[in-house]
Amino acid sequence: MKDCTELKWLLIRQTTLKQRAVKTGTIEDEDAWLTADEYLNEYLDGQDIFIEQAALSILFDREKMHDALVKIIEMNRQHAEDQYGDPNKAESWSCVTVARAALNKEKVQ
Structure with a gap:
C-alpha cells in the first residue's frame, strides 16, 4: 500500500460513520457516511487499489x-x-x- 496512514484513517472514518448512521437512522448521518464512503472509493481509485486487494493484504x-x-x-x-x-x-x-x-x-x- 502506498499510504497506509491515510487509508487507515479513511477506513476508520467510513466504518465509524456507517455505524452511527445505522444506529441513529438519520438522513444527516447517512449522508455523512455516504460522503466518507465516496472519499474512500476515490482514494482507492486514485491509488490504483482495489478493495479486494486491500482486504486480502x-x-x-x-x-x-x-x-x-x-x-x-x-x-x-x-x-x-x-x-x-x-x-x-x-x-x-x-x-x-x-x-x-x-x-x-x-x-x-
Whole structure:
C-alpha cells in the first residue's frame, strides 16, 4: 500500500460513520457516511487499489502477525522448559502475556 496512514484513517472514518448512521437512522448521518464512503472509493481509485486487494493484504498481514505471536509464545515456553524445566513459567513473562492478550483480542495492560 502506498499510504497506509491515510487509508487507515479513511477506513476508520467510513466504518465509524456507517455505524452511527445505522444506529441513529438519520438522513444527516447517512449522508455523512455516504460522503466518507465516496472519499474512500476515490482514494482507492486514485491509488490504483482495489478493495479486494486491500482486504486480502490486511488478511495476509493479520495471518502473519498471528503466526508470529504464536511463535513468540512457543519459543518462550521452550526457553522456560530448557532453563527451568517448566514451560508454564513462561506464562508469567511479559512477552508471553502480551502475545496471548493480542491473540485473544484483549486490551494489553
